[in-house]
Amino acid sequence: MKSQAKELLQKYQSALCTQEEKAIVEFYYQQWQPVTAYDLPEEELQAGLAKLDLAINKLVSVRPRSHTFWTKVTSAAAILIIAGAGAFFYLKNNNTPGGITYATDIAAGSNKATLTLSDGRKINLDQDNNSEIPTQDGSILKKANGQLVYDLSHLSSKGPEKLKQGEGINTVQTPLGGQYEVILSDGTHVWLNAGSSISYPVAFNDKVRSVHIRGEVYFEVAKNKNKPFIVHGGNQTVQVLGTHFNINSYTDEEAVKTTLLEGMVKISVSGTSATLIPGQQAQLVQNKRISVLSVNTDEVVSWKNGEFFFRDESFRANMRKIARWYNVDIDYDASAPQNLPLGGWISRSKNISEVLKMMEATGYVHFKLEGRRITVTK
Template structure:
């Protein structure tokens, strides 16, 4: 439960950043006149802010700078969702959000997140499933204990969100990762594949003698084992990517578009009409059937952070963010699109911190939320 001290802190930073509503301003004035403890805390914050030049800092910051600062903080400690700011108030965390063209840079004391939302939704999550070629379905665990599953055509070992196997069967199987989850698969040739939420990978337990081919829908990161005699091909509904040994990310989440981002090695990606695009490390190719390929440099942290359960978003509309959040957390978000039209946000989502994500939206964008079954309504 939020303490009075935390409430005062939130109100002060909102006023400092120009985001305090008229109703909240009236409440602050009333409390300053009637509550000695409130006034003492408020005056203390004013003195700290003056000493640390917080107002100048808030005025000078922008969304991309703040997000880069957050990224740097995560690189130092992957468990931190925000970076500690020594120039600002002690033990404060930082979150940046843009609402209707104005910047809000919000500092708040770190408090343990409540668990009720995650607990209520966890029981409704779907399992990772392996659909075998002969029709059988195997549910795969994500806990740390190793589990061996003996099938008539394969032996599976599932442990800590990863699957390995031994088999000589060349028939196609499908690995389904539901919304809100991710999973790792090691193929028979040693190729490692990380699958993001709401993703399917079709693959054989054992590759044939001619080539190595798989099919993906959703998002996956491939670290392909080198084998010059057997090229590796990833097929999507619109493109195919051919490699020998390399690391790359492929994303088909958005209908009509495929993004291929190369981390190391080299790839050639081909469109459905015969178009070809060779990529160098650090570059991505976006393909649309009507326009062909567009190639640009990409930020590796942005593209690959999902493997660590983090998603960065840049100046994204709230309507688009909610679509991403539904897939990322595995819960359906409902948003009043007319009410929040034109609002754009920059920040991050942590898959293990749904409560923090909802709390941040409430604090910085004044969005209330209500949980009902497997659905969260934002209003």
């Protein structure tokens, strides 16, 4: 089977690559040198190559050619991808990663959150174990994989049909450096990014299913044409019947961004509205006019898939993502760049030093890490 990765490598060998494509290959070649590519089992190489193909499809356009060359550079790419460091950073003068100064390292964020019940009790969800949380409204199962599941079959004698909307409001809140998944009583899946929250009724027994959010939340809404799902957050309202979408309403971002992956949603604010189709994003700036544009949805939801995907957003917006996930403060020196030519991904499971080193590989930026404070310079 022909692969985009093989075609890219042949273009490099034939001196037909663009500067962007050349940077991709040379980055992987530099990273290959300390490892032995051929030690990987064939199935792992193929799995890594498949992911590389997907990334190349998104980042560059490669014309088909007969393939005669795929050796250690391709294997190196597969190794880095399997290791979760599949980043395409556009290099300046063939700089290699490194040079970061840090006194201590910081581990990645993890599954942690606080559940506030309707009676005011707060329950720490950080522990990696399965447990049942009995409440006056019903039974909640906390799973070891960072998932909270509501089961109305365990409700008290009230019964779910007698539990009114507005009764039994629960809130799940993640700290900086935390994430969590909640499965609501109607089967809707909700993923919370760091520093986010969602408030919701234990049972949806009104004409609509209404929730309130802060921060960044991804939804896979259970379909119910008779009971629309309403999300309130960032001074806007999003209405759906059943769909997949992401809302970024962090207060330190310039705009509230609602991105649709599947289905259809309607965004309303201050008497104006917009309807999205998959691949579109609504941006609301300072509670004013809604603008709609096409976006790379993989980049938008990369956090939910366990990755940082740096491509279209600004350097400082990407640094805010890092700050939330690792719970760090960022200071910018006067020499720090306003923007940075980035294009790629790296696993969110990596320590912060590994993420920063990959960004330093561009040759345009330097980081100093002391405790939980990062100083950015040129």
